[in-house]
Amino acid sequence: MSTSTPSGRVAVITGASSGIGEATARAITADGHRVALLARRADRIGKLASELDGAIAITADVTDRASLTAAAAQIQKQLGGADILVNNAGVMLLGPFGDGQHEDYAPMLDTNLYGAITATEVFLSQLQDGGGDLINISSVAGRTARPGNAVYAATKWGINGWSESLRQELQPDVRVIVIEPGAVATELTDHITHAETKAAAEKMYGDNAISARDIAEVIAFAVSRPHGVSLNEILIRPTGQSL
Numbered sequence: 001m002s003t004s005t006p007s008g009r010v011a012v013i014t015g016a017s018s019g020i021g022e023a024t025a026r027a028i029t030a031d032g033h034r035v036a037l038l039a040r041r042a043d044r045i046g047k048l049a050s051e052l053d054g055a056i057a058i059t060a061d062v063t064d065r066a067s068l069t070a071a072a073a074q075i076q077k078q079l080g081g082a083d084i085l086v087n088n089a090g091v092m093l094l095g096p097f098g099d100g101q102h103e104d105y106a107p108m109l110d111t112n113l114y115g116a117i118t119a120t121e122v123f124l125s126q127l128q129d130g131g132g133d134l135i136n137i138s139s140v141a142g143r144t145a146r147p148g149n150a151v152y153a154a155t156k157w158g159i160n161g162w163s164e165s166l167r168q169e170l171q172p173d174v175r176v177i178v179i180e181p182g183a184v185a186t187e188l189t190d191h192i193t194h195a196e197t198k199a200a201a202e203k204m205y206g207d208n209a210i211s212a213r214d215i216a217e218v219i220a221f222a223v224s225r226p227h228g229v230s231l232n233e234i235l236i237r238p239t240g241q242s243l
């Protein structure tokens with residue numbers, strides 16, 4: 001069974017103010033859908049919304065459930081509800097594991113994992129109304145692990161396990177699609193607090209990274225498939241990336 005996927009859907013994108021979220025907003029709008037741009041930096045999403053047909057910007061923090069329920073109410077009222085949720089908001093605070101980095105752990109868990117869980121439970125009834133798509137931005141770090149990314153990897157392995165459970169629980173009404181990027185040139189490394197790790201990550205990304213648009217195009221392709229066809233898990237690395 002392969003039912004068609006209509007154009008003119010409504011996509012909610014968390015972390016739409018830069019990088020993969022911004023590029024995904026552009027790609028999904030180019031395919032004829034409307035987007036609701038969620039992030040904390042109001043100036044960035046406001047400017048982006050002014051460039052994209054039918055887009056709205058809503059200041060929201062995925063660690064603040066009340067801001068997500070307010071966003072969901074506004075999207076229901078202004079756009080008729082969400083058909084696609086892209087759980088993209090994330091931080092990658094890499095560094096050696098230990099008490100020296102303990103302040104990095106709660107923001108990663110709260111944003112990358114619990115933020116995605118909260119956004120999904122808040123928007124789920126909208127997604128279930130008419131056949132929705134849940135796109136969870138995981139990482140190559142959700143399939144592999146290496147020294148220096150332990151807690152970040154924990155959040156992304158968490159996303160993968162949670163997504164697989166949801167895939168089975170929500171089928172066939174909601175498609176669950178996990179995207180696992182490798183190194184992508186964005187602002188993600190800017191926030192690393194451990195100086196040596198930040199320098200190494202910037203070198204690694206500088207030598208070998210693909211663009212946010214490369215990821216966005218895959219997301220746009222996945223949501224454009226007929227609803228009966230589900231690309232459940234997609235790993236996208238630079239060709240020269242080993243791990």
Ligand SMILES: NC(=O)c1ccc[n+]([C@@H]2O[C@H](COP(=O)([O-])OP(=O)(O)OC[C@H]3O[C@@H](n4cnc5c(N)ncnc54)[C@H](OP(=O)(O)O)[C@@H]3O)[C@@H](O)[C@H]2O)c1
Nearest residue numbers: 015017018019020040041061062089090139184186187188
């Ligand atoms: N770049 C890579 O190599 C790579 C690889 C694998 C996976 N990923 C994943 O891709 C996703 C997007 O990252 P990116 O590479 O595009 O980096 P980015 O440019 O730094 O984008 C991160 C986005 O997350 C938002 N964000 C952070 N904390 C938030 C919060 N509490 N509430 C709402 N939004 C929040 C930021 O917006 P505000 O600061 O305006 O709120 C920003 O728009 C992340 O989940 C990341 O783990 C990236």
